[in-house]
Amino acid sequence: MSARRIIKRLFGPAFLLLMGLWMATLACSEERPPMGEVLARVGEQYLLRSAVASQVPADLKPEARAILAREIVENWVNQQVLAQMARKEGLQLTDAEQWQIDALRASLLAQQLIRKKLPADELVSEQEIQSYYQAHQEEFRREFDEVHLVHLYLEKVDRAIQKEIRAASSLLEVIQKNFLDKQVTPILEPNGDLGYVVFDNLRPEFKRALRFRRLGRIYGPIKTRDGYHYLQLLDSQPAGSVRELALVKEEIRQRLKMMKYENHLRDLIAQAKKQIPVETFLQNIH
Template identity: 50%
Template sequence: MITKLLLIIMSGLLILSGCQRNQHNPTEIVARVGDAYLTRDVVLHFLPKDIDAQQKKFFIRRIVEQWIDNQILAQKALQEGYTLSELDQWKLENLKVELLAAQFISSKTQQHFTVTDREIEEYYQNHQEEFRRDYDEVHLVHLFLEELDNTLVKEIRDSKSLIEVIQKNYLDQRVTPVLEPNGDLGYVIKDRLRPEFKRAIRGTKTGLIYGPIRTKDGYHYLQVLDRQPAGSIRTLDLVKDDIRLRLEAQKRHEYIKMLKESLRKDFTVETFYENIL
């Protein structure tokens, strides 16, 4: 993951390797090679999101050092008479064009593309196969406890709703060392559950609370709210948000297509495919 992020960052810095030559407040400058500057804003722009403090320091140093290396190599190349080829210059100019085009499209598609409930229902009815289950699924509520608490165990035993117990005791807000969070897991593929979980919930019953299930991590409780076999169709409530996103993306795509077609009328466009096909 880190290697992939670095490749993306370095590609961006190659583009900017000669761009920071304007005057800046000295406190904004992170590095300088000759007359070229690298500013804090540029470094922060290329910094990956959601990284911890140690990773942040690592990436900042890599970004700065790579920029310095690029500047040194590029400036030495200029001193020795190297220039960009005609194709390289075209690539650079085309990149500017693509960035401007993307910025323009983004500014024209800021509005929300409204999708009605009727449109969602029509899509659902006309695309049933997209929502057919490939595997057996169970709707699970999960609770993990590192140690058993007698009071909590009794409360679970007396309750008909595991999710109510979890929420009442704020257990869904607790960070646990296991993969499965505390709370409603939604529909999950049965065959991908832990072997201990599969054994515990085998059968056809729903509503029962299973547990405590002992694992190497601690103790688990499960409640099966529903079981659905492979081949069944997911209900509209389960896929409504997904359909809304699909239709919003579709409307956005159609809007961009119409925008491009309408703008072509404002410009002289010629093609000479006979010269290449």
């Protein structure tokens, strides 16, 4: 795929519109900067290299970075020439449009304050995770029967793999030994450990093969319209059972991180409101 197509997929019209608003309010300068820092000038407005560089993702390839930078410059120039022509014709922003710019400025400044005042990454201890898990068991109760499966898909019958599977006690070991988990397959289910999945959501062919749910057994080859499948049932849990802590540990960690962040943000807002006068007149909403 070409660099230009990559950029169009990553940065659509909505991105460029927001970029134009951002640059119109923050990236240009009326003071004459060093010409080595200037990427474009429209009238007395200058677009600086630092402004464009801040909007180009660092992980893009050099070719894609250059194309995106040129598109940003072109977009800025086009907007500036139209805006300056509009001023010459006496056009002005409406109150609603000016409010959008003020709101964007406020949002950017607020984000700077949040980054300065709040920790970059909230720390969550193992004890906090354990305590949350014990106090919120109902949140992790299964609504449906679930099975823990290892899955292998083969487009055609492979006698060597089939022989290896018959002699194996672990389907996952066979998959990893033959690098089958690295293969891109044309089906939804990947090769490897699928984790716990809802039994009723499985393909009809899989449900028929697993109807007796014998733990540890490797089922297959299971013929479907797209090829051949092998399944190994590692575990089966009924609806109403509680997921083990190991299965939900990272989910709890992220949940607690978000809760801590929201608490710190509320404290920061409360602190700001003590320093800055605030009044609301909700009775004026019609």
